[in-house]
Amino acid sequence: MLKSTGTLWVIGSYHNIYRVGSILQDLGYWILNDIVWVKRNPMPNFRGVRFTNAHETLLWAQKEAGAKYTFNYRAMKALNDDLQMRSDWFLPICTGKERLKEDGKKAHPTQKPEALLYRVLLATTEPGDVVLDPFFGTGTTGAMAKKLQRHFIGIELEPNYIRVARKRLESAMQLEFNAPVFVTPDPRKRQRVPFGTLVEQGFINPGDALFFGAEGQQKATVQADGSLVLNGRRGSIHAMARALRNGPANGWRAWYFRDDQSNSLQPIDMLRERYLNQISEL
Numbered sequence: 309m310l311k312s313t314g315t316l317w318v319i320g321s322y323h324n325i326y327r328v329g330s331i332l333q334d335l336g337y338w339i340l341n342d343i344v345w346v347k348r349n350p351m352p353n354f355r356g357v358r359f360t361n362a363h364e365t366l367l368w369a370q371k372e373a374g375a376k377y378t379f380n381y382r383a384m385k386a387l388n389d390d391l392q393m394r395s396d397w398f399l400p401i402c403t404g405k406e407r408l409k410e411d412g413k414k415a416h417p418t419q420k421p422e423a424l425l426y427r428v429l430l431a432t433t434e435p436g437d438v439v440l441d442p443f444f445g446t447g448t449t450g451a452m453a454k455k456l457q458r459h460f461i462g463i464e465l466e467p468n469y470i471r472v473a474r475k476r477l478e479s480a481m482q483l484e485f486n487a488p489v490f491v492t493p494d495p496r497k498r499q500r501v502p503f504g505t506l507v508e509q510g511f512i513n514p515g516d517a518l519f520f521g522a523e524g525q526q527k528a529t530v531q532a533d534g535s536l537v538l539n540g541r542r543g544s545i546h547a548m549a550r551a552l553r554n555g556p557a558n559g560w561r562a563w564y565f566r567d568d569q570s571n572s573l574q575p576i577d578m579l580r581e582r583y584l585n586q587i588s589e590l
């Protein structure tokens with residue numbers, strides 16, 4: 309079980325996952341996704357009496373349905389060659405150099421693959437978050453948290469596994485923090501800036517013209533309160549854009565201003581960028 313900012317992950321096979329899911333729901337948790345980890349190289353069914361069990365199920369849940377939570381949609385899409393990440397994850401089980409050994413034997417019977425935890429943490433936590441794994445085993449969660457610049461707390465019952473995990477984590481890679489490497493830009497997460505703030509801050513002035521569309525077909529006048537007036541109608545950048553387009557529209561991309569620096573029409577989104585850059589330098 310692994311807990312991240314606001315949400316919780318559990319993993320299991322058919323032996324336990326239905327019971328765990330039912331208990332979570334009884335406790336009021338809201339299941340956001342069930343992920344099928346399809347093992348590329350599962351252990352065979354040696355006795356040949358059942359199907360080879362080739363997957364485990366991860367449940368991703370939140371305590372309060374509808375509450376805000378972290379989901380790095382863009383990071384997942386980028387990780388998957390620009391295709392939306394689906395709920396079937398094809399990853400090999402932990403083998404080879406990654407598999408920790410003691411005296412030539414596996415140090416832990418169910419050590420999880422690093423790629424699985426890498427994906428879970430990249431998808432649902434941010435750098436600097438604290439991740440709790442109360443069933444730590446060999447510390448795969450901790451090793452991936454360290455690699456991705458997250459903090460972690462691990463709890464483990466067996467002293468032998470604690471020793472193995474400690475040794476592993478001492479040598480686990482920790483890169484110097486460099487935000488662009490660890491954070492995928494996401495326009496949906498940009499700080500909200502009302503258009504009126506740009507008027508207040510002098511990035512655009514009352515009486516200035518804004519143009520609808522890059523060709524500047526229609527001209528509106530900026531009002532002191534941040535609304536626009538065109539052909540006797542008055543409204544916000546979004547409401548006016550919707551009215552002119554007769555459908556959904558994002559005012560930040562629909563309206564253009566005359567940019568003195570480039571002597572061309574530019575989307576007002578550029579002014580918002582300039583404002584955000586200015587305040588981030590303060």
Ligand SMILES: C[S@@+](CC[C@H](N)C(=O)[O-])C[C@H]1O[C@@H](n2cnc3c(N)ncnc32)[C@H](O)[C@@H]1O
Nearest residue numbers: 418419420443444445446447448463464465466
């Ligand atoms: C599935 S393993 C975790 C494997 C781990 N993810 C890894 O990659 O090494 C579950 C671990 O939980 C530990 N465990 C079981 N019950 C526990 C408890 N009540 N408190 C703390 N640890 C417990 C077990 O000793 C075992 O190492």
